[in-house]
Amino acid sequence: PQDQDALPQGVRAVVSRMLGFADDECRVLSSSSGSVDVTPDGLPVIGPSPTVRNVWYNFGHGDLEFSLAGASSRLVRELVGGERPFLPVEPYSADRWMKA
Incomplete structure (x- = not known):
């Protein structure tokens, strides 16, 4: 996303850690989120x-x-x-x- 502030905190934490391993700039190219379907008893x-x-x-x-x-x-x-x-x-x- 264009706006790095829109990233969830966990994604920002991973990106900041990855910067320590990368020689070049590390950035998120895309991200997505959605709902997770769960049944009342937890079984599919x-x-x-x-x-x-x-x-x-x-x-x-x-x-x-x-x-x-x-x-x-x-x-x-x-x-x-x-x-x-x-x-x-x-x-x-x-x-x-x-x-x-």
């Missing part, structure tokens, strides 16, 4: 919609979204393809709150 929702045909969910991973992307995508692929999932999917079902 993975699997078919309980109410809409041919809609599949894969969300609610919280801070682990990038870490869990491969495994979650594999589950969706296996479910959509009619394969046996490599791990139990019941804990991640979209209708788990409806069952309570």
Whole structure:
């Protein structure tokens, strides 16, 4: 960003530390922020919609979204393809709150 004051404090701290390692000027070229989706029980929702045909969910991973992307995508692929999932999917079902 053009305005370095707009950067979060943590980003400014990292940039200032990096200046000690760089021979040239170190600057942030771009930054972004957004919301993190988290479910009430902390588990992602993975699997078919309980109410809409041919809609599949894969969300609610919280801070682990990038870490869990491969495994979650594999589950969706296996479910959509009619394969046996490599791990139990019941804990991640979209209708788990409806069952309570």
